[in-house]
Structure formats: C-alpha cells, structure tokens
Amino acid sequence: MSPPVPSPRSEAVSGARPNGRQGRARLEDVAREAEVSKSLCSRVLNDYPDLKVRPEVRDRVLQAAARLNYRPHAAARGLRRADTGIVGLLIPDLTNAFFARVIRGAFEHAMERDYVVLVAEDRAARETHEVVDRLVRSARLDGVMVASARPRHPLIPMLRSRNVPHVFVNRGVRGSNRNVLLDDALIARAAVDHLMELGHTRIGHVAGPAELDTSRRRSLGFQAVVSERGLEPLVAEGAPTEEGGGRAAAELLDRHPDVTALFVSSLIQAIGILQVAYQRGLDVPRDLSIVTNDEATVAAFMHPSLTTVDMPSEALGAAGVDALIDQILGNAPANVLLDSQPTVIVRESTAPAPR
Helix, strand or coil: CCCCCCCCCCCCCCCECCCCCECCCCHHHHHHHHCCCHHHHHHHHCCCCCCCCCHHHHHHHHHHHHHCCCCCCHHHHHHHCCCCCEEEEEECCCCCHHHHHHHHHHHHHHHHCCCEEEEEECCCCCHHHHHHHHHHHCCCCCEEEECCCCCCCCHHHHHHHCCCCEEEECCCCCCCCCEEEECHHHHHHHHHHHHHHCCCCCEEEEECCCCCHHHHHHHHHHHHHHHHCCCCCEEEECCCCHHHHHHHHHHHHHHCCCCCEEEECCHHHHHHHHHHHHHCCCCCCCCCEEEEECCCHHHHHCCCCCEEEECCHHHHHHHHHHHHHHHHCCCCCCCEEECCCCEEECCCCCCCCCC
C-alpha cells in the first residue's frame, strides 16, 4: 500500500531564486533562467494569442517558470487584465451527497468574498478537463479547486506549468503544498471507538481503492487505530459505488466470517453492503453493525437507517475557496488541515456485539 501523504503542516515552499536570495521569483529571474528577453518571457507566460515563437522556446520558458515556482504578482496581473471573479471547482461525481455539501460550502463562501464558483464534473471522457483547460488559457477563470481524486489528472501539469492558482480539495498531492484536507484518521478513530464501545472486537473496514488519496488515508487511519487497540486490521478494497462496496464486504466476510462490525469508507458503498447483508440472511445490526463515513439526509431513510461519521464538508469547501483566493491575491500556497472533531450520528445500523 502506498505511503501516506506527508502531514499538511510539514511541507515548506522553497522560495530561493537563482541568485541565492530568498523570496518570490521575478519575471527577470525566469527570463534569465530560460535565456530569453524579459519581454518575450512575459508574452509567453501571458499567452499572447498573436505571439509567434518556436515551441522549444515556449517550453523552455514554461519549464523555467515551473522550476522557480514563478507566479505573477497580483498587481502586475491586474494591469494585464481585470480578475474575472470566477473560480472553478472540479468534482468527481455530482450525484455524491458528500460533494454536494462541499459545493454548497464553496459556493456560499465564495459569494461572501465576491467570487462565483463554476462547477464541473470530472467525467472519464476528455471533454471536461479540456473545457477547464480552455477556460484557464483564455483567462476566464482566476483559479481552480481540484476535488477530483483521479490519479495523474491531466489538468495538473497544465496548472503547474502555467502557474495558475490552484488547490487540491479533499485529496493530497505530495509535494504540492496546496492540499485542503479533512483529517481522515480522526474519521476512522471515531468509527472504531463507537464500535468498540458497543463491544465489537472483530471489526472490518470496507475501503475505497488504494489509488484514491482519501480512501488510502482513511484506510491507513483505520489500520493504525485498530492496531493500537490490539485488534487485527481487516481490510477489503472496493470501488466507490454500491456494487463496489457490496463486493468488498462479501470478500471480507468470506475471509473473516466472525466479523461483527464494518466501518465503511463511503455512504454509497454502505448502501450496497445493506443489500449483501440481506442476501446472506444477516440482520443489521443484530448480526452485523455498520458505521459509514459521509453523513447525508438519505442515511436516515435507509432500512435500517445508517449510523454515520459526520465531518464539516461545507467547511471544507469554504476552506478551499479561502486557500485559492489567497493565491489569487499573490500569497504563497499553503496546506490546510481541518482538524475539527467528527461527530458520530447514531442510528439503527449499529448495536451491541452479538454474544
């Protein structure tokens, strides 16, 4: 399993310029590094539509800017064009209740700061990131919040090379120093504590795919807390869908039929697990207790209603907006970790361990 993302508070931004001094890299530093004139450097970085320059020269300038972490000063950028007051938010799934709350938090807080959020769903097809790319290149977006968990997302190299203000929301990108995260270890700890208080000692975890950063961090948090409590870390991975959750739970129960409780990585997976339990003749919660991450109204209307771990997802969206606007205003990027304590909302799906 991949190592966890470094603590968001531990990373630092290198501000060294080629001459050894500390501070923001200047346009002349980039021009010197790329061995071009300052005016040509400016025109390449500002993507002038009528600029005719050899591709290798353009690449040299963009690579130099990336190496030096060059970002145009907010005042200088204002001389070229007025900010649009529009920021983008790229999410993986519009139907996911968790991201609906993130969107609401981002939208409402952005309005308070005189910005508007443009939301795009990151479909598997290429069209979505190409649209966002085009909006960024045409200066119609001041910055982008990337909440999509897709590994090696094609937008990331473009955002880096063009020094576009951007943050990663609910995902950690190693070394980026611009991650806005919930503390997933706290989520796992709250779930395990609740189940252990009910007497469960054979607790399994239905995780999301390990390549998804949030799933990996949640799974590592679960394994850490159960090991700390002297329990065996029982984990099965599944896709973040109803079918994926059901399959992972079936695999886990086949391997460990004495499991009496599950901590589930996402609400949508837990819905699939309810069906698997019914098909196997397992009563929830008499035979199998279920507690899931992701609080949503629908959890109260399931049968049985689902116990959830609630985290401030709307606050996560708002924090993403603040972190992005800080960059738009010319400040250095920084990681943000929301360490709010989770709340376990107890419903019908958890009960004392069977004797």
